[in-house]
Amino acid sequence: MDLTTGEIRTAATDAQFECELFLGGKGFGAVTVWKENKPKTDPFSPDNILMFLTGPLTGTLCPGTRMCVVTKSPLTGTFCDSYVGGHLGPEFKFAGYDALVVRGRSERPVYLWIKDDHVDICNGERLWGLDTFQTEEKIRQEHTDPSVRVGCIGPAGERLVRFAHINTERYRQAGRGGTGAVMGSKNLKAVAVKGTGEIHAHNPDEFNRLAREAHSILLKNHTIRARRRWGTARSVLYASDQDLYPTRNYQEATFEGAETLSAEAMETRFWVKHKACYGCPVNCGKLGIVRNGPYKGTILDGIEYETTALLGANCGIANYEAVAHANMLCDKLGLDTISAGNVIAHAMECYEKGILTKEDTDGLELRFGSEQAMIELVRRIAHRSGLGDSLAEGVKRFSERLNGKAQGFAMHVKGLELPGWGVRASPGMGLAYATADRGGCHTRAWPINYELSGIAPNGSMIGRYSTRKKAPIVKNQQDYGAAADCLVACWFVRDAIGPKRYVQMISAATGMNVTTKEFVEVGERIWNLTRMVNAHEGLTMNEDTLPKRMLAEPLPSGIARGRKVTQAKLRRMLDEYYGLRGWDRNTGIPTREKLRELKLDFI
Amino acid sequence: MPRAVVVDYEKCTGCRICEIACSLTNEGAVSPERSRVRVYTLPPGLDIPVVCVQCQQAPCIEACPQKLISRDPVTDAVLIQEDLCNGCGLCAKACPAEAIFLHPTRAVAIKCHLCQGEPACVKLCPTEAIDYYHVPFDTRVFAKKTEKIAEEIRRHLLEVPEEG
Numbered sequence: 001m002d003l004t005t006g007e008i009r010t011a012a013t014d015a016q017f018e019c020e021l022f023l024g025g026k027g028f029g030a031v032t033v034w035k036e037n038k039p040k041t042d043p044f045s046p047d048n049i050l051m052f053l054t055g056p057l058t059g060t061l062c063p064g065t066r067m068c069v070v071t072k073s074p075l076t077g078t079f080c081d082s083y084v085g086g087h088l089g090p091e092f093k094f095a096g097y098d099a100l101v102v103r104g105r106s107e108r109p110v111y112l113w114i115k116d117d118h119v120d121i122c123n124g125e126r127l128w129g130l131d132t133f134q135t136e137e138k139i140r141q142e143h144t145d146p147s148v149r150v151g152c153i154g155p156a157g158e159r160l161v162r163f164a165h166i167n168t169e170r171y172r173q174a175g176r177g178g179t180g181a182v183m184g185s186k187n188l189k190a191v192a193v194k195g196t197g198e199i200h201a202h203n204p205d206e207f208n209r210l211a212r213e214a215h216s217i218l219l220k221n222h223t224i225r226a227r228r229r230w231g232t233a234r235s236v237l238y239a240s241d242q243d244l245y246p247t248r249n250y251q252e253a254t255f256e257g258a259e260t261l262s263a264e265a266m267e268t269r270f271w272v273k274h275k276a277c278y279g280c281p282v283n284c285g286k287l288g289i290v291r292n293g294p295y296k297g298t299i300l301d302g303i304e305y306e307t308t309a310l311l312g313a314n315c316g317i318a319n320y321e322a323v324a325h326a327n328m329l330c331d332k333l334g335l336d337t338i339s340a341g342n343v344i345a346h347a348m349e350c351y352e353k354g355i356l357t358k359e360d361t362d363g364l365e366l367r368f369g370s371e372q373a374m375i376e377l378v379r380r381i382a383h384r385s386g387l388g389d390s391l392a393e394g395v396k397r398f399s400e401r402l403n404g405k406a407q408g409f410a411m412h413v414k415g416l417e418l419p420g421w422g423v424r425a426s427p428g429m430g431l432a433y434a435t436a437d438r439g440g441c442h443t444r445a446w447p448i449n450y451e452l453s454g455i456a457p458n459g460s461m462i463g464r465y466s467t468r469k470k471a472p473i474v475k476n477q478q479d480y481g482a483a484a485d486c487l488v489a490c491w492f493v494r495d496a497i498g499p500k501r502y503v504q505m506i507s508a509a510t511g512m513n514v515t516t517k518e519f520v521e522v523g524e525r526i527w528n529l530t531r532m533v534n535a536h537e538g539l540t541m542n543e544d545t546l547p548k549r550m551l552a553e554p555l556p557s558g559i560a561r562g563r564k565v566t567q568a569k570l571r572r573m574l575d576e577y578y579g580l581r582g583w584d585r586n587t588g589i590p591t592r593e594k595l596r597e598l599k600l601d602f603i
Numbered sequence: 604m605p606r607a608v609v610v611d612y613e614k615c616t617g618c619r620i621c622e623i624a625c626s627l628t629n630e631g632a633v634s635p636e637r638s639r640v641r642v643y644t645l646p647p648g649l650d651i652p653v654v655c656v657q658c659q660q661a662p663c664i665e666a667c668p669q670k671l672i673s674r675d676p677v678t679d680a681v682l683i684q685e686d687l688c689n690g691c692g693l694c695a696k697a698c699p700a701e702a703i704f705l706h707p708t709r710a711v712a713i714k715c716h717l718c719q720g721e722p723a724c725v726k727l728c729p730t731e732a733i734d735y736y737h738v739p740f741d742t743r744v745f746a747k748k749t750e751k752i753a754e755e756i757r758r759h760l761l762e763v764p765e766e767g
Contacts, residue, residue, distance in 0.1 A: 059633055094636070137646060146644070146749075169644065195635075196636040198626075199633040200632045204631065212727070272760040275650070279623055280620075281730075283618065283730065285616070289761050
């Protein structure tokens with residue numbers, strides 16, 4: 001769909017090239033970016049493409065498939081894939097589409113209305129300025145159908161806040177990387193979909209048997225059972241105890257207020273029911289309401305672990321009610337809670353160090369622990385008012401403007417704000433951040449489990465704080481992760497279901513014969529492709545790094561007190577990593593042979 | 604004693620696995636618009652499964668001009684003779700629970716028929732939000748409009764008393 005010309009075109013998915021080599025989701029997105037997005041395209045230019053992608057198992061009985069958004073990120077200036085649950089992805093499939101590719105820019109605000117074969121670019125003037133909750137409701141009312149699925153942006157996306165999200169079902173977001181700002185730059189307020197079609201499996205009996213088994217596997221799995229009860233917030237105390245919980249802009253990694261941000265606190269005082277995405281028995285979502293105090297009446301599906309970390313501990317705030325309120329505002333106004341919390345904490349540290357003054361903050365006492373200041377900054381960022389306008393540029397750009405005084409504690413990799421896991425007590429996670437294709441991200445590899453247990457996936461012993469044997473764990477997780485991101489399988493089910501069963505389900509669903517080896521190879525192919533996209537954007541191995549704070553400042557407290565990653569340690573892990581990947585150790589770029597081996601000859 | 608698929612709204616997570624199970628069993632494909640159970644999520648996030656409660660005094664039976672709706676003596680299910688139905692929609696209009704739907708391509712009304720006494724949706728529901736058993740009173744009391752149910756659940760779960 002071209003929003004500049006209004007041209008709408010339907011094309012068949014290329015079975016040989018796209019399906020076999022790239023499967024769907026992230027794979028389709030990556031290869032389309034490679035083919036269609038010219039390097040150095042401004043993320044806000046009409047030429048930047050924005051894609052909504054499903055996978056081959058979306059809209060089936062297979063549990064936990066989501067939707068993938070791919071574009072060029074206004075934070076990193078390079079490849080960005082962002083994922084969201086809810087119901088929008090499956091609805092695309094019911095309407096008959098694997099993916100939606102949007103380019104161009106509309107003159108006036110518009111939204112897309114897709115009902116099966118009927119695709120329309122509709123006037124969006126009356127939606128412009130509305131928050132995400134209002135937008136979704138208004139579109140459903142106008143189409144008199146509560147089952148219309150909507151992905152939309154709030155005021156933050158309209159104002160091109162570089163970490164604006166795309167919101168769906170109120171509480172689900174394609175959160176990271178600023179996909180909502182790209183929508184805003186296209187004057188695209190929302191995408192609304194309704195499908196009345198059917199999804200058939202190639203071999204329905206076999207497929208449904210496998211999928212049913214996947215459901216019972218999930219319900220029996222212990223990790224999943226804890227997640228069903230406490231959601232992602234089950235990790236709060238674990239992270240704080242293990243010195244991994246970002247506190248006061250990552251100065252520390254254990255937070256004295258963790259208990260009042262924990263799942264236990266929210267379960268007893270806040271949550272009223274469980275929530276799930278389409279077709280998923282895990283129901284990691286928790287709907288809650290604040291019952292007393294200044295934030296009374298705040299309703300939210302959350303608080304997710306990441307948000308407790310970034311808007312909570314990282315801002316020095318222990319009151320979950322304040323965090324819930326800020327979280328709700330972020331959802332409504334259209335901000336990624338991770339980047340928002342990261343950038344606010346950065347501003348707080350700048351203020352406490354005197355780099356920002358009361359004049360800069362328009363009188364706001366921007367101290368760690370101030371709920372009011374944190375909440376007020378959320379509003380100002382979303383509306384780009386006062387200091388919020390420069391914070392809306394993200395922590396990298398913001399800190400660069402402060403004459404080098406704040407870059408050492410600007411907590412990002414490649415421009416993407418770091419999420420809620422410290423790495424000084426988990427160096428493998430440091431490698432994962434340094435090498436993640438979209439920048440500082442915890443969902444490309446997450447080796448923390450292995451580091452803490454002391455046992456690698458292959459059964460060999462590893463040292464928690466050692467750099468040895470970390471590279472293969474990270475590489476393998478990235479490869480399997482990228483393959484699973486093609487499906488688009490949720491992080492919370494993919495390990496319990498495992499590659500073998502996914503491969504069986506893909507074969508039964510599509511009729512394609514895929515082996516486990518080939519499946520993981522799809523992941524490796526994509527990982528090399530996104531690496532090449534990044535290289536073409538001008539990223540080098542120098543950007544495979546960590547914020548100075550992680551490398552130079554030892555942890556001041558907690559069980560890993562005194563630990564840091566150090567430049568030399570990171571170098572060692574990277575060296576091993578490039579070697580394992582078949583990348584040139586001097587440039588960090590995939591070799592010609594590697595690309596050929598992965599059938600990426602077209603690069 | 605009447606039997607029906609009964610709903611515990613507070614346990615429903617909105618996952619819609621019931622819809623998937625229903626359309627797979629009855630239509631051989633995943634298709635929300637062909638499911639005989641539908642889950643609607645109403646603000647601020649309440650999930651309301653809509654499914655026939657098999658009323659003892661069933662308005663749909665009365666409403667069918669062709670007298671094609673009747674009760675199965677074995678399962679107690681209220682059944683539509685789909686092969687003769689012309690999709691006039693009067694039964695759907697008469698249903699107090701809005702649990703009768705028009706099939707998107709075949710011109711017939713569709714509703715829950717309890718899968719011959721073994722509802723597929725109940726088997727796959729991960730939270731027991733929908734269940735199937737004998738109910739010792741007329742299930743008609745459950746047959747309410749979705750918005751009304753959502754409002755009741757909202758009041759029950761999400762209303763905090765005013766201070767003072």
